[in-house]
Amino acid sequence: MTNSTLANSEQRTKKNVSIIPLGGLGEFGLNMMVYETEDDIIVIDTGFMLPNADMPGVDLIFPDIHYLVERKEKVRGILLTHGHEDHIGALFYVLRQLDVPVYGTQLTLAIASGRLREYNVLGKAQLNTIAPGDTVELGDFSAEFIHVTHSIPDSVAVALRTPIGVIVHTGDFKFDATPIDGKLSDIQTLARLGSEGVQLLVSDSTNAERLGQTPSERSIYDTIDNIFQRTEQKLFLCTFSSSLHRIQQFIDLANIHRRLIAVSGRSLINNVRTASELGYLNLNPDYLIDARDASMFKPHEVVILSTGSQGEPRSAMSLMALDNHPFLKVEQGDTVVISARIIPGNEKAIGNVVNHLIRRGAKIYHERNANVHVSGHGSTEDLKLMLNLLQPKFFMPMHGEYQNLVRHAELAESVGIPSDNIKVAEDGELIRLTPETCEVFGREGRSGRVLVDGKPEIELEDIVLRDRIQLSEEGILVPIVVLHSDTGDSNQQSAVSSQQEDIVTDKTLATTTQSTDSQQPTADNSSKTGLNAGQIEIISRGFVYMDKSEELIEEAKEITRNVIENLSDEQKHETETVQDEVRGALRRFFSKQMQRSPLIFPVVMRV
């Protein structure tokens, strides 16, 4: 630390620091942490999250950043710890709303730039490349970047010097003693910080439930080598496009076993190109072939690197499993290695892909039956080592579901951090750090998640998502009622009748009935005109198979007609009343007849 920053530190000593997790504390993904003093805000990471199966039609989830937008003049910068989407994937979304400088290592910014370009925010983005060891001054904060090992190169932790002491924010990390790129976690700097005194450690809890130390990335090498040796036909190696250490090992083994390398999948192609150009991948371009040409070589002459490890429906791997890929084919004697974590929630999708690949005669290796994957996140002993190196006064676990955070808190207690000094916080809580205390002192009302559908993205309101879930479980039913003014020509009835055949066009969807209204219009001399139910139609989707349910629907129409006829003329003029009465009657009918409750949404048309 230079003298000037020391002096600066002294000026700040009377201030507090607020910490506001906008994402990643209570879930995996969506990582985003805000550190704030009276005058300044910095943000570490801007991640997104992919939706679960219980969020139909949601494509992406972003943290809600109202907190930052409302304080945009205070935000001094965004620091990125590494190039994984759960840490950088929301950057374009944030930069659209905040015009602030971004700091990250060369590889991290290179990967982030791809999406910024795609969403047209690269031009205005202020990207600042930093290297491990660099320090950046950002108002009340001074951020030092510390190299850590993870499944992607160029990952850093951040040591924040603040008015009330040092906060270390680990990002994702493990202690890999034999990293593929030879670059160790910077234990020396961490130890030095520990000696000098750390006020707060905020640390990765992803693997807090896994006992022991996470093995080195290198530990899978022999297994993959063995698979290369045993595979006589094509070999498919499937991993995340960002797992560059894994990809380096695949490349090295392909060279040893004299297989040409084909790369499939847009993100993988981009990352391999970017990482090669920047020197993060050691790849001889002479051994690279276009995946379209793979079939021109003998099966044992090629290895195909591919994405799709999570069974994503449009991925190369899923397409190949169904024999729908335009130029890649999995055949008898081929081997497929899924060298990635089977993420909870994706097991069914991955299982389906695996079943289909086996049907095509492929041999499949995945983390459940072979040592083909190792995590990039530290297990209990890595986490304890981080705690022991830094010996923080206060501790706050991040990155994980609540159970992981609690487990990490237990680990901290086991290495001697007093339980009162450990704060298990969740998204949207406001934590205040003073020289003597670290306390949750409130909630930020506007925190939460932004659900995004489609591209260009549309923010989905909760109500739309709730509707989708109810639609998917029960279907929808739309009764349409035409109310005729008394003044109308009664010949209209026959016109409707003559059209009946036309209206029933899509047998699975709609049935209709003509008006069988035998009542004479009642004379009505009040200020409102009398109204009578004319045509009644009921459409539905996702509820029952209409072809087989004609009787049911006819009955529902009769109920609708009766409801309307029993209304007073006054009530018939109140659309809301008509809707409520029809909805109520049909709800009771379907509930009694079928124990079912479709969404019922009556429409009243007047002529």
Added chain:
Amino acid sequence: MTNSTLANSEQRTKKNVSIIPLGGLGEFGLNMMVYETEDDIIVIDTGFMLPNADMPGVDLIFPDIHYLVERKEKVRGILLTHGHEDHIGALFYVLRQLDVPVYGTQLTLAIASGRLREYNVLGKAQLNTIAPGDTVELGDFSAEFIHVTHSIPDSVAVALRTPIGVIVHTGDFKFDATPIDGKLSDIQTLARLGSEGVQLLVSDSTNAERLGQTPSERSIYDTIDNIFQRTEQKLFLCTFSSSLHRIQQFIDLANIHRRLIAVSGRSLINNVRTASELGYLNLNPDYLIDARDASMFKPHEVVILSTGSQGEPRSAMSLMALDNHPFLKVEQGDTVVISARIIPGNEKAIGNVVNHLIRRGAKIYHERNANVHVSGHGSTEDLKLMLNLLQPKFFMPMHGEYQNLVRHAELAESVGIPSDNIKVAEDGELIRLTPETCEVFGREGRSGRVLVDGKPEIELEDIVLRDRIQLSEEGILVPIVVLHSDTGDSNQQSAVSSQQEDIVTDKTLATTTQSTDSQQPTADNSSKTGLNAGQIEIISRGFVYMDKSEELIEEAKEITRNVIENLSDEQKHETETVQDEVRGALRRFFSKQMQRSPLIFPVVMRV
């Protein structure tokens, strides 16, 4: 074997046996196997399956039993191997369509009777209790029941003597050397059958991917004992209602640790009662309390047995996690043990429950962090032992996804079954067994799955399910067009206009517009009356938040109006044409504006 059955066997030697898996070969659950000769059919097991998250609104899945219904006069009986729902859950559904005798052990039939009673088929059901060792003659088949160990007592394998030799159908099994009820798998009978010669073995593949031997059910006892010792407040033990060996251990430990036992969950209460009455559970009723009274005792005086291990939303465990249970409460210092398999696909739901329970201060044990669950299915060494005991000529794996069946086939090959004699078949295939061959010789077209929604159950057509999935991903949009005959009174327009405010009743759902049709009706003297677009309304659900999308919807209405105005009078009379044109135009509009494709279902009303 008696002399009479031997003689019987000789008569049959010229016949073949067909094997038709109706469920359970290619998935977990839905287990149902048909064995058929020229004259006779027998069925082993009638299981159901619970749906995945990708089948919204589906409550149950049954095998398609058209094959049996079309041959109902040949069906001699249904044999049940044990009382798990994936083996007996579809019995009521099958018995509604087939009036045939059912054979099962005492406990199996007692459990099955519950659902039969619920669905009003118990009265007509012909239930025949058998015991291990019994033999039943069913036309060309003679079925001998053989005790096997599994997670539920009274489980059996079936040895079928057929015209062309013995088929052994294992059901679910493991070789537990120290079963809780002291009843070993009947290795002696299996060995004897092996010596005499087995033509075909059909064996459980559930755990074919797990190395080694499945530990004894007893192996979890010490861990649970330890948890009892360490728990100072309430203890919740959560398992499947059918895991009676597990429940016996819980009861024994509750007695040792002097805790009273409260049972929560309808199926668990029923099974505990049934099994106690029949002597399959050793339970002193004096130690049983009503779960409603649990709060009257001190926390350390009670243990609560509960269902909900899979995070089912309406289960006691889920309700407690959200503090919504009417009388049970999880509090600081309580312990919850999830003593069950975390079934793939349920991980997210279970994780959510666990997170909430931890938030309430409970300590949680589950199979990932403690030895609190052991499988009831044999692993590789159990499966090899079964193969070696029986030394079958032919082998066919059952119960599992394709990958499990293939893995089991590999195991069979590893113990010396020639690969040509191993048949990996799937649901709906017809396998023919002769003295010399075992071959797939066709497919049964009508096999498949029946998706059931609600109660009383309604069969869901695929099209309804597809609609639901599309509804959930994209939402629905219903444009409603009123076409006026030319003869109509133009004053109708103002009537519609005056109602506009009424029609917009539910802001999130509907917007409407009055007709702004400024064109004069064109004179039309053709045989058809001229039609003009009057009121146009667009409703949608699950698509966009209507409140924020007024402009978009207004634009969509204008497009609809333009489409109709550009149609010829002839076309306007063709409802299908109007629908197609409106659907096409709106589809293009939303695709271009939003890259979205909601279900669009136009309705045309004529007055």
